[in-house]
Amino acid sequence: MFELFQFIIKSRNFILFVLLEVLSFYFIINTNNYWSIRYFNTSNFYAAKILDWSNKAREYARLRQVNTDLAEENRRLNALVTQLQQQKPQVPTSYQTDSIFATRFQYKVARVINNTTTHPNNYITLDKGTVDGIRPGMGVISPTGVVGKVKICSEHISIVTSILHSDYMVSSRLVKAGVIGTAKWDGIDPTRMKMLDVSRNTKMYRGDSVVTSEYNSIFPSGILVGRVIRVGEMANQTFHDVTLAVGTDFNNLSFVYVVENKLQGEQEKLEQTTAPERK
Numbered sequence: 001m002f003e004l005f006q007f008i009i010k011s012r013n014f015i016l017f018v019l020l021e022v023l024s025f026y027f028i029i030n031t032n033n034y035w036s037i038r039y040f041n042t043s044n045f046y047a048a049k050i051l052d053w054s055n056k057a058r059e060y061a062r063l064r065q066v067n068t069d070l071a072e073e074n075r076r077l078n079a080l081v082t083q084l085q086q087q088k089p090q091v092p093t094s095y096q097t098d099s100i101f102a103t104r105f106q107y108k109v110a111r112v113i114n115n116t117t118t119h120p121n122n123y124i125t126l127d128k129g130t131v132d133g134i135r136p137g138m139g140v141i142s143p144t145g146v147v148g149k150v151k152i153c154s155e156h157i158s159i160v161t162s163i164l165h166s167d168y169m170v171s172s173r174l175v176k177a178g179v180i181g182t183a184k185w186d187g188i189d190p191t192r193m194k195m196l197d198v199s200r201n202t203k204m205y206r207g208d209s210v211v212t213s214e215y216n217s218i219f220p221s222g223i224l225v226g227r228v229i230r231v232g233e234m235a236n237q238t239f240h241d242v243t244l245a246v247g248t249d250f251n252n253l254s255f256v257y258v259v260e261n262k263l264q265g266e267q268e269k270l271e272q273t274t275a276p277e278r279k
Contacts, residue, residue, distance in 0.1 A: 105220050108133060108258045110140075110158070117164055117190040117250045124160040126256065129153045139218035139259040145247025146170055146225050147256050149218060158258075163225075164190050164250060172225045173213040174198070176205045180213050183225045183244065190250050193226055195242040202240065204231045210244055217264045 110132075114125035128134050130153050140147040140160050148162040161168055164185050172183040172195060182196045195210055208228045212219040226244030233241060261267075 104261055104263045106260045106262065108260065110134070110256055110258055112253045112256060113157075115250065115253050116162075120166050120187045122162040122164040122190075122250075123151070124148060124162050124253065124256075126158040126160060126258070127156070128258065129156040129158050131155050133260070134158045134258055137218070137264065139261075141219065141223055141257050141259060142248045142253060143255075143257075144224065144249065146212060146219060146223055147248055147250075147253070150258065160256075162250065163193070163246075163248075169196075170219075170225055171213045171216045172210045173221075174202070174204075174228070175209040175211060177202050177208065180215065181210075181242075183210060191246050192229075193244045193246050195226075195228075195244055196239070198240045198242050200233065200238055200240055204228065204240060204242070206231065217261055217267050219259060 108128065110126040110128040112124055113127050116122045116124075124140070124147065126134070126140075134150060134153050136150050136152055138150040140150060146163055148160045148165070148168065151159045151161045153159075163170060163183070166185070166187050168185065170183040171180065173180050174195075177198075179198055179202050181198045183193050184196055185193050198204070206228055210225045210228065212221055212223040212225060214221045224247040226246045228242060229245045230243040231240055232243075
């Protein structure tokens with residue numbers, strides 16, 4: 001307290017000057033209409049600016065929660081769309097859909113914490129692991145298309161083999177042409193893929209969507225893989241040279257959905273019993 005008094009005594013002239021300035025400013029504003037209006041408008045302008053900055057700061061701070069909420073909502077909608085698609089397949093009306101089979105796909109939301117796109121073999125790291133129900137072999141999709149397949153898991157982390165991998169192939173279908181082929185990355189451009197095994201007798205449409213086919217147990221059918229942007233001819237081959245624009249933007253991955261096929265193990269186990277006969 002003594003030090004405070006000492007400071008006031010030493011600075012009394014400056015403090016008096018400040019008080020007189022404030023008092024003068026107060027009298028000017030309250031006795032002069034022009035300056036009163038100017039002060040009112042200016043103070044309102046800066047108060048509005050500060051309030052705007054404050055609101056933007058709060059909104060920015062909430063972006064992570066907003067993104068998480070949107071990802072969860074997309075997960076729910078993906079599950080609902082998949083279920084409806086499986087319940088209403090394009091088959092004869094006499095076919096009865098198995099309810100368990102139609103609801104076999106479940107989705108889990110995960111955040112991307114690491115991602116590569118510049119190597120011949122690229123991988124993605126997720127913040128979910130075995131304690132969250134993730135296991136190797138599960139498919140991974142984004143809101144705009146196929147991402148890859150879970151390779152290995154720890155309790156809290158999973159590594160995904162990206163479709164931008166030299167050995168990864170996706171059974172795919174041309175929507176308009178209705179032809180099944182294989183989508184595979186050529187290791188050059190992370191925004192482009194090739195679709196293999198499309199016969200030259202197939203009528204191609206530029207801009208045609210390429211989606212996952214019914215012939216895999218990892219992804220639901222109808223998930224976007226890419227869109228046809230170029231169709232050429234392969235020398236001495238009976239197939240088209242088809243280039244796709246990849247559906248997923250791998251340079252901006254934030255949230256993904258891990259797809260669980262609850263009947264995958266049953267299907268693969270049964271198919272393995274006939275494997276020796278196929279050789």
